[in-house]
Amino acid sequence: ANAKAPVAKVDDSADIGVATWNILADGLALGEFMTNGGDEVCCWYNRGLKIASGIHALLSSNVAIVATQENGHPYWILEEIKKKKPSVRMKFMVKGNNAPKFYASRLCKYLTNEAKYSKGDKSAFKNDDDKPDL
Numbered sequence: 001a002n003a004k005a006p007v008a009k010v011d012d013s014a015d016i017g018v019a020t021w022n023i024l025a026d027g028l029a030l031g032e033f034m035t036n037g038g039d040e041v042c043c044w045y046n047r048g049l050k051i052a053s054g055i056h057a058l059l060s061s062n063v064a065i066v067a068t069q070e071n072g073h074p075y076w077i078l079e080e081i082k083k084k085k086p087s088v089r090m091k092f093m094v095k096g097n098n099a100p101k102f103y104a105s106r107l108c109k110y111l112t113n114e115a116k117y118s119k120g121d122k123s124a125f126k127n128d129d130d131k132p133d134l
Contacts, residue, residue: 017063023051025070048073052080059085 026044055066055077071077071092078090 015062016065017061018065018067019058019063020067020069021051021055022069023071023073025072044073048076049080052077056081056084059088 058066059081074090074092078088081088
């Protein structure tokens with residue numbers, strides 16, 4: 001009647017390193033952040049190899065699992081890492097595509113400011129250089 005459930009022994013020496021990294025999806029990266037190097041540092045062709053190299057460095061340390069968020073290039077990153085670490089594997093989940101909502105929101109913001117700007121309201125864009133190219 002007073003039987004105790006078995007208790008699993010935990011091996012404290014069996015640590016596993018886990019890291020997480022919000023890579024910043026392309027559609028969310030441009031025109032939204034103040035960066036030291038400007039928008040060009042947010043472009044994938046400028047940051048893709050740096051991200052792959054960073055993940056490779058994590059996996060070469062004590063990190064066994066790297067979870068990424070906003071990863072618009074999972075297969076490209078995987079192939080880059082596999083060049084140096086062929087044993088790497090990937091598991092992923094795809095979130096529903098909400099990009100059209102973001103694009104529509106940005107377009108609406110642009111068109112609203114463009115209409116104000118066209119009517120002579122110079123507060124819409126601080127200067128012509130702030131006017132985004134669509």
